[in-house]
Amino acid sequence: MGGLIGEVEAPGEPPLPVGVPAEELRGSSPWRLAWMRLRRDRMALAFGVLFVLIVLVCLAAPLWADHVAHTGPNQNHITDKVIRDGQETYVVAPDGTPLGPGLHGQFLLGADQNGRDVMVRLLYGGRTSIFIGVIAALVTTVFAVLVGLVCGYYRGWIDAVLSRALEVVWAFPVLLLGIALGTTLSLGGLKIGSLVVAGDSLWIPILIIGFVYVPYMARPIRGEILALREKEFVEAAVAQGKGPIRIMVSELLPNVASTIIVFFTLNIANNMLLESSLSFLGAGVRPPNASWGTMIADGYQTIYTAPHLTIVPGLMIVLTVLALNVFGDGLRDALDPRAKIRLEH
Amino acid sequence: MMLSVENLSVRFATDGGTVHAVDDVSFELAAGEILAIVGESGSGKSVTAQTVLGLTRAPNTTITGAVRFDGQDLTQLNDRQLRDIRGERIAMIFQDPMTSLNPVYRVGAQIAEMIRAHRDVSKGEARDRAVELLASVGIPNPERRVRSYPHEFSGGMRQRVMIAMALALDPDVLIADEPTTALDVTVQAQILRLLEKLNAERGLAVVMITHDLGVVAEVADRVAVMYAGQIVEDATLESLFYDPKHPYTWGLLGSLARLDQPRPVRLAQIAGQPPSLIAPPSGCRFAPRCPHAFEKCAEPPPLHDGDRCWLDLEQKRRLRDVDGRIGLRRAVAT
């Protein structure tokens, strides 16, 4: 029965987890522990891999476009003809019905009403949607962490002002704010000092989506920082004469890192859903570039004759968002077993 | 005999292996008697107490042995039958009064709930009964306090509420699982007075689970000492304090701070750690920490006439004397 720490006669030594050999536990940081827990969660890992796969496939869009489909995402082939089981058929028939899906390199998933290759648009659309989702999540995280840290650390009137601001953004109906900003900015673009953002650049939906979700993330971070603020190690840091910035960055931030990571992944999922809603209402990604949301909006016109134009992009969103949600959940259980982080929807 | 536990064993299947929390425990409780079960944390005393009322039943638990009460073996009863015993015939109170009451219901309602679960009485009657119970455990102006919420009571008061609830159906046995551990000393004394009064007036048999020998000395009639899932000594109060038979008991008594003697430089304590319950040592479980262990201890000692140790009576009485007090001396190079 050797090897047990019990041999050392130290008064008040807390009994170590029963039956776990000492070496394993020596010096493992919370991240290693989290990784061990995550490794055991098969489903979360599987979906994590699925998400990475989807991202890679979408990134490979130019390869498919150039070598297989030989057309760009926005190229119209309305009056072109394609060989389909033997004879020449119009990409878009005279009465406006587009070509259906078929096992060919070109128009694998058929054409849309403007004669554009749906498969190519799906891949480029994926790139846009995921790009917006991830970057917007970054934007939200940066703002939320900033606000959360400042509110949590300084408290007092700064906290009051920023919290009221959060409350105002929170009280704004998300969709209404998104559409209002989307339609307005798409008209004239955005001019902040020297920084000029064109009307149809992706940065407009990114900034809008990033901004709208800040309260959802800032509130819980602020809560945790407020709690941490009371802890002794912060008082100690103050006593050592560390400046507020150093304290916030080196003392407080690492302690909320796990919350941030969990929120970041789940935030990407929410952002993609919001982007698709905004694009569906015509206030998100500007035509003619594709995103899964705009593709559903276009396909929606002819759902009667060509339902796959609506179903396929929708399925891609569900798959990607599901992967993120499951992986995010696994991550949360691994990083924070007592699951005290609640992403308030 | 009111309640008798025969060869009770409780094993939990966990990721790390099977935990033998309780190993072949037997004891009896006579009517009106107060039996104390004492031991360090992790000795299996709480598990034993809870198993009596079937509170440790779970998919990963295997329970063997019997708990005889009123001619029935409680371990064989199904959940439905057990409910007629719980609260009605055997009641239980727990260690931490702060969390043992549901925070969102009024105290009176929680007591009334128990009464109406067993008796077919109207809400009003149950409420009045609750007020009487609160009065009987010494809670001031019970008519108003019955409508208060748990967080509006102090720790001591809340434990009184628990006791009031336990007495609601006039049970024969009360199992108290470390009732005073979470309370400060003065309140501890009041609770123990209350328990003694109930025992005296109602002949309520009590099983007192504790790790505090002071509590044992104050209320117990008989004492069972548990170590590593086993009962190592079962004796009357006097014989436990004045004629302890098992070295572990000596160690416990030795480590008590005594008012009647000069302050020692360092309080004596028992060397080593309680053994892992996943792979309990063969032979006497206290042997690794017992300075008087010898070859015989490799064989598992039986519990006969109240003590589980191979030393004969004469050796015991000699070895337990450390500088004129009962204690567990460090092994001298004998």
Add this chain to the structure above:
Amino acid sequence: MARFIVRRTLGMIAVLFAISVIVFLIFNVIPNSDPAARIAGKNANPALIARVTTDLGLDQPLPVQYLTMMKQIFTGELTSYASSQNVVEQIWKGLPATFSLCVGAAVLWMTLAVVFGYLSAVHAGKFTDRALTVLSLVGISMPVFWLAAILLYYLSFKAQLFPTSSYVPLTKDPANWAYHLILPWITLAVLFVGFYSRVLRSNMLDVMNEDYVRTARAKGLGERQIRIKHVLRNSMIPVITLFGLDFGAVVGGGAILTETVFNLNGVGLYAGQAIGSLDLPPLIGVTMFGAFFIVLFNTIVDVLYAFLDPRIRLGTAAPA
């Protein structure tokens, strides 16, 4: 308690004021969406446009315009620039549809969420739990409008089980009213059922290990009674808080998508159209309506919190 309510109402008014200013500014900043030019019609000459501008008071300084608009909201005279319909009246006309949709969906998602959450908590780890978890996760991941389109296409069009979109007033024909709203209810509810059932499940699993549940068992209560009266009751507190916030958000604007796809002429559809035509008066009206509900329900949730959990005394800082 009264002090708390007063403080919260003042907070509410401040937030609504801030929102009205923001919306007003957003829409006054848009380049060339000058309503006068639009009303003056296609081949209007500068004289006509000038007359329309003065009639609408658009030549006043911004703050004055803002004040007149706010006055019009409270006196109910606010009229749209594009269609000269009274905004308050239109919102009022949209209320039945929006409330029927939101309340119906809320009842649906709360019941299903409690049932699913309870089942997966009670059978934790078993097949039911895993199946419900997967279902909930899929439910969370679906875009609302896409689900609506799919349901409409397959159930309403292909299988002709359900009628097409459009709202039938409850007062006129209750059976038809419900019949027309089944699909919209399902669409709106799916997202929340998924989310709430998982929150309830994890809460129940936490509460099951609480001491007072063991006490309840020791009191001789039946397993089902313990699960419902003690475990479920306590686990519902965070769920009800979430419900308050989400219901406000749905009534406040979240229902835009569902109303648009199902063509239910409620406040959401009216909001969508107002934005589509960049028409400021209806937009301010609708946003204020939405924000009012969100903030109102936030306050209701805080007050309700005290009843649900007596440990919370009102007047202290609202739970973060």
Add this chain to the structure above:
Amino acid sequence: MSTRRKSLTIACVTALTAFGIAACGGDSGGGGGEASGGGKGGDINVTMTSFPDYIDPQLSYTLEGWEVMYNVYTPLLTYKHAKGEAGTEVVPALAKALPEVSADGKTYKLTLRPNMKYSDGTPIKASDFTYAIQRLFKADSGGSVFYEPIVGASEYAEGKADTIAGIKTDDATGDITISLTEPNGTFDGLLALAFAAPVPPTTPLDKDATPKPPPSSGPFMITNVEAPQTMTMERNPNFQTVKDAGATEVADAGVDKITITQNKSNSAQVTGVQQNTIDFMVDPPDADRLAEVKAKFSDRFRMEDSINTYYFWMNTQTAPFNDLKVRQAVNYAIDPEALNRVFGGRLHPTQQILPPGMPGYEEYKLYPGPDMAKAKALLAEANPADKDITVWTDDEPDRKRIGEYYHDVLTQLGFNATLKVIAGDVYFTTIGNQSTPDLDTGFSDWFQDFPHPDDFFRPLLNGASILPTNGNNFSRVSIPELDAKMDKLLEQQLTDDVKKQYAELDKAYMEQAVWAPYGNEEFTTFLSERMDFDKSYHHLLFNQDYSSFALK
């Protein structure tokens, strides 16, 4: 005419909720009732995707609005209730005869027919005409611009005068004298518009009368309005007084009651008419349902000509479209057949300014195409320095697709094109505003206000129409000699010779390739089983003529 439909729909979604079964909105009142009501009358059910902008003769300025006004409010003159070109002829209505025009063409004399009554019994008086014109200015109506040539009109508008000097009326004799500041060949047509329909003085002078429309002087009267969901028109009992007074040209009602309902889902309307729960749908079926309707319902569906032109405008005042060769290249590159598919086959290809059915229309084609090679060759010759252009379009579904097609064609031609899609309601005011940056090229359409070629050339191509705001000359064309020719032609009545000259004007502009026109949208008539398909007809100016509705 302002955009074809004043669509309040947001972007792509509501206009085309793609499917549906049951009849239109539940609260549609008499929806779907079988033939009821006395004699050959009946209670029919009409649906529109966008409800009329106003139910007020002086304010309404959309196709849907004019379709209703045509048979409810009768002006002094009116357009003949007839099919095809015959419908473009102006005939006397409330006035006894066509106006006597003075030698200098500046004074018009008419006499009101005696003892006629509105639907609520109030007598129709000559001064009601003056009141109507005054309402145009006081209520800031879009149509007031047409009547500014009347003497004293602008003074009245600015409030400097409290009556319009140029209009004299005598209620006893019914005489009406109108004097103009200068002669105007189109004034007869203007008097025949709903803008000029007399209304009793009880109608609010400076406010929209939609909530309580004025009493009618036509075959139908408005009985209930719940904008923007539904309204009902019923047979006007006092219309007999108008007929007895000799107004034979004003057709009578063929049915007793018409219920009009807004239904956002085009597909639901199509299915409704197929299943006879809807009697007539105003808008054409969507592209994806058109084939099915043409195949299965040819006995109650047909295409109808409509006077409109769809074209891409090119800003002739800034690079690169200031170069003729570049504009010609675009004309060669555009393929009308591709755009026809966006309309599901409802687009009659064209490459000229005047549409068929408009007096002065002679078909010709200067840039036979689509000929991408020729287009690229021309472009290489022109070799414009500035290849960065912005393409504008409106966010309504079919217009967005047209914009995406045009954007792709320009990209293939080598331009670095960015597409700008903006909300339908602000599109025309945005591109009509000179201060908007990057106005290079984009989508536009034009529906005639009245059947006179000047209504196409003046607002769209005359140099004077380049205005700071609300201009319609998006190509910013300003060719002095063609402007002069246009002004000279305006003063003459529409004789065959004048029509010939308008045709030459059309070709002259296309030689300058000021536009890239591609099609004239055809409308449709789609009726339910019980309606008399042959009797019903499509009026060139007012779309479906409600007086031609009748049950079999």
